[in-house]
Every structure is written in structure tokens, then in C-alpha cells.
Amino acid sequence: MSITTQPRKRRKEDRPAELMTAALGLFVEKGFAATRLEDVALCAGVSKGTLYLYFDSKEALFKSVIQEGVVPVLVEGEGIAARHEGNAFELLEKLLANWWAGIGETNFAGIPKLMVAEARNFPEVAQFYYENVIRRGRALLGSALERGMASGEFARLDVETTIDVVIAPVLMLFIWRYSLAGCQSTPADPRQYMAIHLSLLRAGLKGSQV
Amino acid sequence: MSITTQPRKRRKEDRPAELMTAALGLFVEKGFAATRLEDVALCAGVSKGTLYLYFDSKEALFKSVIQEGVVPVLVEGEGIAARHEGNAFELLEKLLANWWAGIGETNFAGIPKLMVAEARNFPEVAQFYYENVIRRGRALLGSALERGMASGEFARLDVETTIDVVIAPVLMLFIWRYSLAGCQSTPADPRQYMAIHLSLLRAGLKGSQV
DNA sequence: TAAATTAATGACCACTGAGTCATTAATTTA
DNA sequence: TAAATTAATGACTCAGTGGTCATTAATTTA
Known part of the structure; x- marks a missing residue:
């Protein structure tokens, strides 16, 4: 040879x-x-x-990665929300499932850790990510929560803050996977982790059903 | 001059x-x-x-920072748990308050972001942090959850996984503060954020009270 | 106060990695 | 098939940084 x-x-x-x-x-x-x-x-x-x-x-390369990979999944989610007709909690579950398939099971799941790690040192990249991903994702999740609060399915809580509390465990799961997973410091079973998060949410969000 | x-x-x-x-x-x-x-x-x-x-x-310097700053707060928490006599949820709140005062309101609140960001590239530092902080913190939180499950105050869930779900929003709050806070992508009001998290927990953890 | 000790300095070394550009060669055009 | 075009290369520059060490000077000791 x-x-x-x-x-x-x-x-x-x-x-x-x-x-x-x-x-x-x-x-x-x-x-x-x-x-x-x-x-x-x-x-x-x-x-x-x-x-x-x-x-x-290097920054231009990174922006392209975000634009081509993450944004399309958000667009899908927006379509799902527009077409959804069941109750609000089911919509939350659908959005999560879509997010899981498009991001959670791909290398894109590493992006939250990446952004968290580099935001301070690359503010231009952080700004781009905020405008194109975070803002849009929050709007999507917020609309689902508002739908549930309007119908009485969910208790009336501050929407912006509730978005944060709902999304935090999902982000942490991704972040753990790409950071301290080597030290066994990540949930051994993501499925169970999500099940517990959802069950806490189901009980905790419950409002006065109309 | x-x-x-x-x-x-x-x-x-x-x-x-x-x-x-x-x-x-x-x-x-x-x-x-x-x-x-x-x-x-x-x-x-x-x-x-x-x-x-x-x-x-550089690594030795970092290890010293952890050792001198973070570990003592954990030791305090262990003392609080040992002396506590009320119900388990009150213990959770006390531990949180202690963590908040000793870590959350100091520069040490930036350590979770730091570890998440650097764990992969500095495995020795990550290992040190895992052994001295994460393992110990999880044990502390786990003991409080087990106490609640044993008394029937909390539902019986997988303890290890529940630890993760309970701690994730707290970690994310710190992480946001030291990463994307510049883009207004952090809870505007940490107090309200924690209140909602705790109220979700209170409702979601509730078991068959004995 | 002279000698010994050691805290503190900062110039220096070895190495790294983003970004450039003159050169090479695959492909297209005439 | 010869000339023109342009995709691809990789050696090079230049700025930056972890870590070293011979030198300086504050403090202590004799």
C-alpha cells in the first residue's frame, strides 16, 4: 500500500x-x-x-450551522401548534416530541451547552442565537401555555417565568449529556427523567378545569 | 504626579x-x-x-477555588439536614435558602456554568468537581427526598432521577445568569422563578400523606 | 549594620491556532 | 487540445498565552 x-x-x-x-x-x-x-x-x-x-x-461558520440545523425544527413546531386541536397539555407533549426527534436525538442537542459556554466570550454569536432560536422557541412554548391558561386547563401563572421553569429541566438534560456525562453525573435514563418532569408539570400546572 | x-x-x-x-x-x-x-x-x-x-x-488554582469556596457551603447544608426536625418539604426549602445565601448570591453561582462549559476539555477538573461537590450535593438532596418518601409526605419516585429534576431549574437559573443574561434571556425575576418552581414541586411531589 | 533569606518581578521561551495568499491542478470553454 | 477559469492546497504570518527562571529588593537574622 x-x-x-x-x-x-x-x-x-x-x-x-x-x-x-x-x-x-x-x-x-x-x-x-x-x-x-x-x-x-x-x-x-x-x-x-x-x-x-x-x-x-469561524463565527460565520457557526451561524450557518444554527441557521441550517436548528431553525427548521422550530418552524416545524410552529406548524404543529397551528394545526393542533386537542388540549394544551397534549400540545406541550407534541412539541416536546418534535423537539426531541429533531434536536434531542441529534448532535444539535449539544448547542445549548455550547451557547451557554461561549455566550459571554462571543456576544455576537449569542445575540444571533437569541434572536433566531431562543426568542422564537419561547414564543412557541408561551403560546401553548397561554392556550391552557385561557381555557382554564392550567392555573394562571406568569407566562414568561413559567416558560423558563418548564424548559429548564429539558435544557439541563441536554447540557448534562454534553458536559459532565463522563462523570456519571447525568440522569441514567432520560426517558424516566422526562416522565418525572412531565408528571410534576401535569400536577403542578393544573388549574380550575372549566 | x-x-x-x-x-x-x-x-x-x-x-x-x-x-x-x-x-x-x-x-x-x-x-x-x-x-x-x-x-x-x-x-x-x-x-x-x-x-x-x-x-x-492553572488547574491547581481552580481546584483551590472550589475547595475553599464551595465545599464549606455543602458542609453547612449537611449540618442543617442533620439538625432538621420538621417535614421534608420544609427541609428542602431550608437547604435551598442556605445554598442561595452561600452560593447563589456570590460569584460562586458562576461555577455551574463554568463546569458545564469546561468539563469536556478539562476532565481532571471535572472529576474533582464531581467528587467534591456534585456527589456530595446529590447525597444531601437525596436524603431529604427519601425522608419525605418514607413518611408518605412525597410520592414514591426514583430518587436519583428526582434529584435531577428538582435541581435542574436551580442550576439553569445560575447558568442563565452567567451566560445569556446579556440578551434578556434569563428570568427577569429570580424570586418569582423560584416561587413557581417550588409551587410546581409542592403539588407534584405530593404523596399519600400518612 | 552586614549577611542571609526569600517574596516578588518581568523578560523570555515554546507552542498554538486564526486567517492569508501564492501556487497547483481539475474542469470548462473556445 | 490549448487557454482560461476556479476549486483546492498548505506554508506562512502574527498575535496571544502557559509556564520558567535569573534577577531584584524587602525583610529577617546574626
């Missing part, structure tokens, strides 16, 4: 997606600052120079 | 504590990897070389 230099294939169409996939994997594994662009390029089978052909900077 | 070189005061006794305070502030502000030891030294009013007189490495 001789070491031959690969012929350089030219595949302009596929490079950006391949680079974004490689970047996501390394970003969630090592963090934004600690990821070397040369490794991203290597992982995508190109050289560092090629990466700069398609993305202006 | 002439620029005069300060006389170098020799204050062997105070340096370590001053360096640790400076380090905590910068670590929670910028993260472990992104904090320059020269800045820590500057912030403590000494030169970088002096820092190495008292701490072997």
Missing part, C-alpha cells in the same frame, strides 16, 4: 454541508473556542484554506 | 486568598480556558510569576 496523494476532487456543491456537519460535531464536542478550524476541515476531508473559501470566519 | 514604581510589599499570608478571589471573578466571567493567568495576577495586584509561587498550575 503506497501513500499516494489523493486527486483533489472539486465538489463545490457539497462542501458547505459537509463542513457544517463536521463543525457541529467538533463544536459540541470541544466547544467553539477550543475547536481548531484545521480539524473541522480535516474532518470534512478538505484543507483549512478550502474552509475559508466557503465561510468568512 | 510622577510615575513611581510601587514598593513591593511582601504579604505571603494574604496572597493565596486574594489570588483565588481574583481567579473566581475572572473564571466565571470569561471561562477557565479564556482566562489569562496574567490577568488574574494583575487583578490580585501581583505579577504572573508571583501567582506561580503559590499555585502549581
Whole structure:
């Protein structure tokens, strides 16, 4: 087996997606600052120079990853909410299931940890994430809660704050998975964890049923 | 006003504590990897070389910060649990109040974000934190939950997983404060946030009162 | 007060990684 | 098939940082 230099294939169409996939994997594994662009390029089978052909900077690469990967799942969720006709708690469960399939079971689940870790040091990236993901996700969840409060299915609580309390355990689950999981400091059984969270919610949110 | 070189005061006794305070502030502000030891030294009013007189490495400095700052609060909590005589939910509230005063209202509240952010890249530090803080904190919280389940005050749920669900919103509150707070993506009113969390818990944990 | 001790300094080294650009070669066009 | 185009390369620059160590000077000891 001789070491031959690969012929350089030219595949302009596929490079950006391949680079974004490689970047996501390394970003969630090592963090934004600690990821070397040369490794991203290597992982995508190109050289560092090629990466700069398609993305202006490390930050631009990261923004693309968010835009192409996370935003579509939110759009799906918005469609689900618009079409939903059952009670509000069922909508919450549907939204969660969609989020789980599109984010929770993919490398995108690592993004919350990533953002939390890097927000202070890369405020421009944080701002982008806030505008495009957080704000939109909160609006979606808030509309489900308001629906339940309006119908009397849920108790009347401050909506913005309740969003935070409802979403926090889900975010922490993702964050644990990508941080301290190596120390067995993460819920052993995410399914059970979510079941308990939902059962606490079901009992705790309950209002005066109309 | 002439620029005069300060006389170098020799204050062997105070340096370590001053360096640790400076380090905590910068670590929670910028993260472990992104904090320059020269800045820590500057912030403590000494030169970088002096820092190495008292701490072997960046990691050693960080471990000292944890050991001196966080562990004592856990020890206090263990004392509170041992002396407590009321019902289990009251114990939970007491432990929370103690945690809040000793951690939540200090720079130490930034440590959870710090650990989450850096765990993967500094496994030795993560291991140290797990052994000395997480394991111990979980044991403390678990004992309070078990007390409630044994008396029938709480429903019987898987203890380990319930610990996670109970603690997650508290951790997320701290994490938000030190990450995306700049984007208004943090609960505006922590007091209300905790009130809602506790009210969900009170209703959700309730068991068949004996 | 002279000598010994040691707290404190900061220039320096070795290494790293983002971003550049002159060069190479695959592909297209004439 | 020769010329033009452009995808791809990788050596290079440059700024930054953890850690070292020979030197300086504050304090203590004799």
C-alpha cells in the first residue's frame, strides 16, 4: 500500500454541508473556542484554506450551522401548534416530541451547552442565537401555555417565568449529556427523567378545569 | 504626579486568598480556558510569576477555588439536614435558602456554568468537581427526598432521577445568569422563578400523606 | 549594620491556532 | 487540445498565552 496523494476532487456543491456537519460535531464536542478550524476541515476531508473559501470566519461558520440545523425544527413546531386541536397539555407533549426527534436525538442537542459556554466570550454569536432560536422557541412554548391558561386547563401563572421553569429541566438534560456525562453525573435514563418532569408539570400546572 | 514604581510589599499570608478571589471573578466571567493567568495576577495586584509561587498550575488554582469556596457551603447544608426536625418539604426549602445565601448570591453561582462549559476539555477538573461537590450535593438532596418518601409526605419516585429534576431549574437559573443574561434571556425575576418552581414541586411531589 | 533569606518581578521561551495568499491542478470553454 | 477559469492546497504570518527562571529588593537574622 503506497501513500499516494489523493486527486483533489472539486465538489463545490457539497462542501458547505459537509463542513457544517463536521463543525457541529467538533463544536459540541470541544466547544467553539477550543475547536481548531484545521480539524473541522480535516474532518470534512478538505484543507483549512478550502474552509475559508466557503465561510468568512469561524463565527460565520457557526451561524450557518444554527441557521441550517436548528431553525427548521422550530418552524416545524410552529406548524404543529397551528394545526393542533386537542388540549394544551397534549400540545406541550407534541412539541416536546418534535423537539426531541429533531434536536434531542441529534448532535444539535449539544448547542445549548455550547451557547451557554461561549455566550459571554462571543456576544455576537449569542445575540444571533437569541434572536433566531431562543426568542422564537419561547414564543412557541408561551403560546401553548397561554392556550391552557385561557381555557382554564392550567392555573394562571406568569407566562414568561413559567416558560423558563418548564424548559429548564429539558435544557439541563441536554447540557448534562454534553458536559459532565463522563462523570456519571447525568440522569441514567432520560426517558424516566422526562416522565418525572412531565408528571410534576401535569400536577403542578393544573388549574380550575372549566 | 510622577510615575513611581510601587514598593513591593511582601504579604505571603494574604496572597493565596486574594489570588483565588481574583481567579473566581475572572473564571466565571470569561471561562477557565479564556482566562489569562496574567490577568488574574494583575487583578490580585501581583505579577504572573508571583501567582506561580503559590499555585502549581492553572488547574491547581481552580481546584483551590472550589475547595475553599464551595465545599464549606455543602458542609453547612449537611449540618442543617442533620439538625432538621420538621417535614421534608420544609427541609428542602431550608437547604435551598442556605445554598442561595452561600452560593447563589456570590460569584460562586458562576461555577455551574463554568463546569458545564469546561468539563469536556478539562476532565481532571471535572472529576474533582464531581467528587467534591456534585456527589456530595446529590447525597444531601437525596436524603431529604427519601425522608419525605418514607413518611408518605412525597410520592414514591426514583430518587436519583428526582434529584435531577428538582435541581435542574436551580442550576439553569445560575447558568442563565452567567451566560445569556446579556440578551434578556434569563428570568427577569429570580424570586418569582423560584416561587413557581417550588409551587410546581409542592403539588407534584405530593404523596399519600400518612 | 552586614549577611542571609526569600517574596516578588518581568523578560523570555515554546507552542498554538486564526486567517492569508501564492501556487497547483481539475474542469470548462473556445 | 490549448487557454482560461476556479476549486483546492498548505506554508506562512502574527498575535496571544502557559509556564520558567535569573534577577531584584524587602525583610529577617546574626
